Amino acid sequence: xxxxxxxxxxxxxxxxxxxxxxxxxxxxxxxxxxxxxxxxxxxxxxxxxxxxxxxxxxxxxxxxxxxxxxxxxxxxxxxxxxxxxxxxxxxxxxxxxxxxxxxxxxxxxxxxxxxxxxx
Amino acid sequence: xxxxxxxxxxxxxxxxxxxxxxxxxxxxxxxxxxxxxxxxxxxxxxxxxxxxxxxxxxxxxxxxxxxxxxxxxxxxxxxxxxxxxxxxxxxxxxxxxxxxxxxxxxxxxxxxxxxxxxx
DNA sequence: TGTAAATGCAACCTACCGGTTGCATACACG
DNA sequence: CGTGTATGCAACCGGTAGGTTGCATTTACA
Numbered sequence: 001x002x003x004x005x006x007x008x009x010x011x012x013x014x015x016x017x018x019x020x021x022x023x024x025x026x027x028x029x030x031x032x033x034x035x036x037x038x039x040x041x042x043x044x045x046x047x048x049x050x051x052x053x054x055x056x057x058x059x060x061x062x063x064x065x066x067x068x069x070x071x072x073x074x075x076x077x078x079x080x081x082x083x084x085x086x087x088x089x090x091x092x093x094x095x096x097x098x099x100x101x102x103x104x105x106x107x108x109x110x111x112x113x114x115x116x117x118x119x
Numbered sequence: 120x121x122x123x124x125x126x127x128x129x130x131x132x133x134x135x136x137x138x139x140x141x142x143x144x145x146x147x148x149x150x151x152x153x154x155x156x157x158x159x160x161x162x163x164x165x166x167x168x169x170x171x172x173x174x175x176x177x178x179x180x181x182x183x184x185x186x187x188x189x190x191x192x193x194x195x196x197x198x199x200x201x202x203x204x205x206x207x208x209x210x211x212x213x214x215x216x217x218x219x220x221x222x223x224x225x226x227x228x229x230x231x232x233x234x235x236x237x238x
Numbered sequence: 239t240g241t242a243a244a245t246g247c248a249a250c251c252t253a254c255c256g257g258t259t260g261c262a263t264a265c266a267c268g
Numbered sequence: 269c270g271t272g273t274a275t276g277c278a279a280c281c282g283g284t285a286g287g288t289t290g291c292a293t294t295t296a297c298a
Binding site: 013014015017018019020021022023024025026027030031033034037038039040084086089090092093096097099100102103106110 | 152
Binding site: 043044045055056059077078079080 | 273274275276
């Protein structure tokens, strides 16, 4: 018997991560994530300054990121601070890792089949 | 001195991965990737059967994935086989990993600042 | 050689996405 | 209490993404 890999019990289909990938699929939103990640929690106006688009556009981007669970907001006085929320990103990253492993596994199986039936 | 982390020399900004994330941000395309990954190279018609959308739609999705470097095609006779191309996906996965680490690093720095200036 | 299968090309349509502008609202602070 | 700052809400707009349909082209094979 070939050494059997431990089955991944909570193997949710990759498709469930589509909204997260879609949220990440925009340069400006990736910049926002980076900013929040290295700079800590920031307000909308803070995030807007330094960009060349309007505050409303930034607000929309933050909404998309929040809907995907990548950031969350916390009210403080009259301002609304946004902060990076690492859990969802990490989970999505692991799903990519899993795909890579499945690929290696498929390759190994193919190689085995070829070797055991060369002609 | 706190133990300094080895600087990541080829630290391309996260934004360069936006097209890859955008390509991954669609359920159907994630299904296609999964299919190619576990099932090996497949033709367009093979990939179309089992879905409820047209062959042309599948072709477009494959083009998007190919443009992002996630799949590649190889002609064989009158059919065109598509196969998963793991390199780009792995690189993108590592960029997510990096973000997570930057976040942890920022947290640690914040904690240090708070502890060394408690009042 | 003729025919059906696999694919390519192009036009078209609709919905949504990223962005703007204008105005309303909440609230810190002198 | 008034004023400026930070934000919310909604309408609007152009472009493009995702899908379809129709027809042309290539090629395996009887």
